[in-house]
Amino acid sequence: MKKTLYRYIFNEIPPPFLVGMVTFTFVLLMGRFLRLAEMVVEKGVPFGDVVRMVTYLLPSFWLFTIPMALLLSILLAFGRLSGDSEVTAMKSCGISLYGLLPPPLVFSVLATLGCLWVTIYAVPWGNSSFKKLMLDIAQSSAGVSIKEKVFNNAFPDMVIYADGLDGKGQNMNGVIVHDERDPKTPTTIFADTGALFSDPRSHSMEFQLKNGSIHRSEEGGGYRMVQFQEYILRVALADTTPKGPKKTSEMTIEELRHPPAGTPKKEVRLRRQELYSRLALPFSCIVFTFVGVPLGIQNRRSGKASGFSLSIAVILCYYIALSGFDTLGEKLILPPLLSGWGPNLLFLLAGGYLFMKTAAEEPLPLAALYQRLKDAVSARLHRGEKR
Structure with missing residues (x-):
């Protein structure tokens, strides 16, 4: 019976995940479309080259859209199960919230592995191919422009x-x-x-x-x-000799892991911080599972639009924390390991707390506050209508 249940819950996640991947990737690409259209219209760049440019840009976007789409899919999937009272029916059969965790956790592990592959292999390939293509386009279209x-x-x-x-x-x-x-x-x-x-x-x-x-x-x-x-x-067309030291954000995983002999200690520290940050980002998929399941169950009556807004709010908070920990690491306040993995640890603790509260069928603090604000606004509007 559990296999059938797990398969049923697992099949709820891929459709909204694919929708989220397409939506978030398109939103991130919107900022590039104007420049790409300008290259086609003004400089006569072939449409095939523009498609190749978009292809090379996709891995750098997937690094962010995979965790975003995963969180959205879990919120929508468990929101739908909870809204149709299927979670209540499962609990009545003796299946706790912990028993519902394996399917989304398995999917998040698959998403983490995919995100790791994107980080280690796809992003360096896309960046180098994009630079080479831009150079070729500059050489071929200079006369046309x-x-x-x-x-x-x-x-x-x-x-x-x-x-x-x-x-x-x-x-x-x-x-x-x-x-x-x-x-x-x-x-x-x-x-x-x-x-x-x-x-x-x-x-x-x-x-x-x-x-x-x-x-x-x-x-x-x-x-x-x-x-x-x-x-x-x-x-x-391109400066082949670098004018200064290479930025850590432009280095490969191997360059971050093995700095050359004689590298200053501060530079070694920054490279380690960048390495930990890159490896920590894919594991945010697992962290978002513990955050998304309880929030999705609590969000059962708000619909898909609320699922989108809630996922964006959580991701925004995550990247604010990511930026804050990164700044603390650059200022040597935090060690590189804590600077890179700190946001995941922070959100994992928050997700565990939310998960335990939801499993015990206790209202979440933020959900209760939101309901109070909503009731207060409704009451004020009702009084205004009476007047």
């Missing part, structure tokens, strides 16, 4: 003007290039003709300019003008 008789800012700190272009946008005539990459010596180049080529090996673009002049302002108010018959202007 240059329009004739328009001052174009296709490259950072540069303005390019072409009086005429050929069909492919590579050969130009009547070229003006204003270069402010070095603010101390701004340069303006005039050329009769020019051609634009990409150099994938050096991740740069080349302007091959002919028959023109270079006008450069020197420091101290000086001025220099140089005539040329042929001049090559190279524009880097």
